[in-house]
Amino acid sequence: MSLQPSQIALDDETRQFALLLRSVTDYAIYMLDAQGYICSWNPGGERIKGYRAEDIIGQHFSRFYTPEDVAQGLPAHGLAVARREGKFEAEGWRVRKDGSRFHASIVIDPIWEDGELIGYAKITRDITERYEAQQRLQVTQKALAQSQKMEAIGKLTLGLAHDFNNLLTIIINSLDLIGMRPGADARTQELVEAALRASDRGALLTRQLLAFGRGQTLAPERSDLNELLLRSMELYRRACGGTINFETDLAANLPPVEIDVAQFEAAVLNLISNSRDAMPRGGDIVLSTRLLPQTTPPAEPEAAPRDFVCISVRDNGHGIPDQLQERVFEPFFTTKEVGKGSGLGLSQVFGFAAQSGGFASLHSVGDQGTTVSLCLPTVEGAQ
Ligand SMILES: Nc1ncnc2c1ncn2[C@@H]1O[C@H](COP(=O)(O)OP(=O)(O)O)[C@@H](O)[C@H]1O
Ligand SMILES: [Mg+2]
Incomplete structure (x- = not known):
């Protein structure tokens, strides 16, 4: 057929x-x-x-x-x-x-x-590859936009802090001279002292602003972070207050870093105070250190990877809502009531980290708590 x-x-x-x-x-x-x-x-x-x-x-x-x-x-x-x-x-x-x-x-x-x-x-x-490439690009773009914003606020803050500092120097010197003039009565002395105290507070504020704007005069010293933490442990423990369970988890044999010790201690205190404030009814704070090998700082995707030592403060407090996470490092950003927060804690951490060649990072999940890490570059070539 x-x-x-x-x-x-x-x-x-x-x-x-x-x-x-x-x-x-x-x-x-x-x-x-x-x-x-x-x-x-x-x-x-x-x-x-x-x-x-x-x-x-x-x-x-x-x-x-x-x-x-x-x-x-x-x-x-x-x-x-x-x-x-x-x-x-x-x-x-x-x-x-x-x-x-x-x-x-x-x-x-x-x-x-x-x-x-x-x-x-x-x-x-x-389309996994394309999707993941897009996601990576978005993350990088966001990090770049964020770092440009912080850069701009930093410049503004730095300019302001410098000018303010110069004015304060003149005010403080003049007050000193008034106080030393013969014949000043007790009331004048009292007023001069009050003005001097206010000026000192102003000077502290400008120092914090300089820290954020990376304009601090740092005195870097080669240091072992674990040693520094152990040395000030009592201070940190006291900063936690009575209702908080404070623990440490320090990695052994960390390479040295080169940092300004006073600023480092201020940064750790700022982190601990924030964790304490986030747990008014008590909770846990864990202070830890670890080596972060071969990492590119998030704000500098082009930079060569290098080793960092990170100290982290973790709490199980109320967390930071997603939409605020980008803002908490800005100077004067605070969610605390007037008189309780200055909004200069995390900006000091941010500025100190950046000025020391490192970076600060934040991980927070509502109701589960917050971890803020301060990552500092290890001394190149040191064992
Ligand atoms: N560990 C934390 N848990 C929850 N919120 C935090 C934590 N750390 C910082 N924050 C939020 O970030 C804001 C800014 O912190 P900071 O710069 O230290 O300023 P301040 O503590 O004076 O408010 C805080 O007001 C708070 O809303
Ligand atoms: Mg604070």
């Missing part, structure tokens, strides 16, 4: 189509029946999701979804939208046979025959 020409064409088309699907390895292309059960499979599906045709045909397509997405009814939602609107497109995490996850771009089209829905065509592409 000879075949009719139209039959040959049809056969050819079916064969061509099967060949086409078999050759596509970058896309999982398969059909679902009207209920979402898989009825065809291609090598792209096997490559992306790890299942062979015999493992997966007859299974429900929701097994590619994460348990969280299944719980939210996402697979059924995709089919419903495709049926109603003629197409469903989405991106999201999917699960391979081995349980690993990949970021997928998917399209679902309904297949109609004589007005009846007979199934769906589904195309899935693995």
